[in-house]
Amino acid sequence: MDIQHSANTEFSTRGAYVTGSEYTRDTNYIETRITRNAADGYPVEAGRYRLVVARACPWAHRSTIVRRLLGLEDAISIGVCGPTHDARSWTFDLDPGGLDPVLGIPRLQDAYFKRTPNYPRGITVPAVVDVPSGAVVTNNFPQITLDFSTEWGAFHRDGAPALYPEALREEIDTVNARVFTEVNNGVYRCGFAGSQEAYDAAYDRLFTALDWLEERLATQRYLVGDTITEADVRLFTTLVRFDAVYHGHFKCNRNKLIEMPALWAYARDLYQTPGFGDTVNFEQIKAHYYIVHEDLNPTQIVPKGPDESGWTTPHGREVLGGRPFGDGTPPTRPVDA
Template sequence: MDTSGTQSTETEFSTKGTYVTGEEYTRDTNYIETRITRGGEDGYPVEAGRYRLVVSRACPWAHRSTIVRRLLGLEDAISIGVTGPTHDVRSWTFDLDEGGVDPVLGIERLQDAYFKRTPNYPRGITVPAIVDVPSGAVVTNNFPQITLDFSTEWTEFHREGAPDLYPEALREEMTPVMKRIFTEVNNGVYRCGFAGSQEAYNAAYERLFVALDWLEERLAGQRYLMGGSITEADVRLFTTLVRFDAVYHGHFKCNRNKLTEMPVLWAYARDLFQTPGFGDTVNFAQIKDHYYIVHEDLNPTQIVPLGPDTSGWSTAHGRESLGGSPFGSGTAPTRPVDA
């Protein structure tokens, strides 16, 4: 993807992950593991206004943090910077901002914040990244931990009525569910798209659709992955599902069927899309621009398709009949979206 982070040099970075021609695509999961915690054990304590979350609307891994930040109401505690959907070989850039400069960090490239932390940072310049505003240095790009810490370390700044996205009583059950979603679905579409051989692609394709069939069955009798309310697991699955027909089905050759042809998953995805915090953080145009323009090896013409028709995302889904409540005992976010 856009955020996998492979080995890179001062002037070049990759956004796809690593793979060997003729073999299975392998994602580089070595991230900056520094954490922002209440106790500040890593030197970065939870502090409102100190940190800036840098994302791209195109990126599914960054999209997780955008959703969780909004669901928990952390907008006043953690500011957000949004890069453009495309980038050059060096870095994500702030070309959506006036003058191409992030108004808080004062930089044109996210690379600058990585180099502030580690000169000539040798891995991928990835989003999401949390930047320490006073120093201008990246604190972490460890996307799976970022959202969990939003739920567990930033509780002092959660909005009234914020949902519990990482319930302690469900964590033991959630862990294998989220692991399977990551390995087989979130990363599975990339194994298809960047397979280095027909054999590797065939195996990746089979694994992906076995997992999607498992999810279709799991969600047939319950509204959300862990039961009657939204959790971190749903956030992680949604960011792949919402991109499936727009880019993964064609661009990544994940074409056994479209999401719209899987009745349960399509209804589930629409249910989430119509829930505040999910669909209101989706930008289909930027998603397509990223994949079809940046991945020149897969799409050398860089032509961005006009379809698919996205109006179906707003149609009735019928999932209310399964009971439950999206936010559990909490309430929906009402604040206008800032990203």
């Protein structure tokens, strides 16, 4: 697919990402939840909500994986934005006429403004939109996937895995907290650092955490327990982008993922598991980072590499035991995102 991007400088992203010394992520999201008891006014209801994502975005990628693993495709429709955007909003440029076919809007911004006129924060993906009103319900990405597991159980497919089992939640939450601060967000602290000192500190923190993960995964197949959980989903979306964008574009270059034996084998194991690799689009991932982040790549030239063929090579992780889906089964239906 030929990725197109606008040369319009009126809404350039320059200055939007590298804004100071240390990069700090705005984590003030719309915290409204969709629950069985409709405590926030939004009940779990098949067909009512649309999950809006971009294949390029690691935070949105989590939700596409979990939706597929749990078999929520018939209950929650999906809208897919293109990989590039300007300073205003993600856009539906992959759809005919540049409009989401269900919401009928060209920009995700429109659904945010329907909820809060002139919404002052970032127009982020994933976002769950209430189709009848056309308004965003939530963009709280960590909670979205947890709610898919815990609140949407009535619509899970037969054989859906337990991604957030009660007996492991405390450990999953602990692992997730470190992975988020040091790895998921750690690569961004490197990439968007505005000073040498901030970059050096972020770099050291990132690779300290990756070394911890390398050691942990040398002796166990999955991050927590012997099956795939929410923790693996959250780590995978960073690892799958590491060599393609974070190593070079974000200067996370002590070593590549392919040079960390346990992490590389672990990432390949997940990639080859239905629901993970079949939701990856490397072309769109690279287009997003290299075109949108004008602060880091003013030429907007997208690299041709790296070679992706290694992702399908044998990983050998079976020797560590584990059952990917526990007592469940892999998803079988075609991928729609």
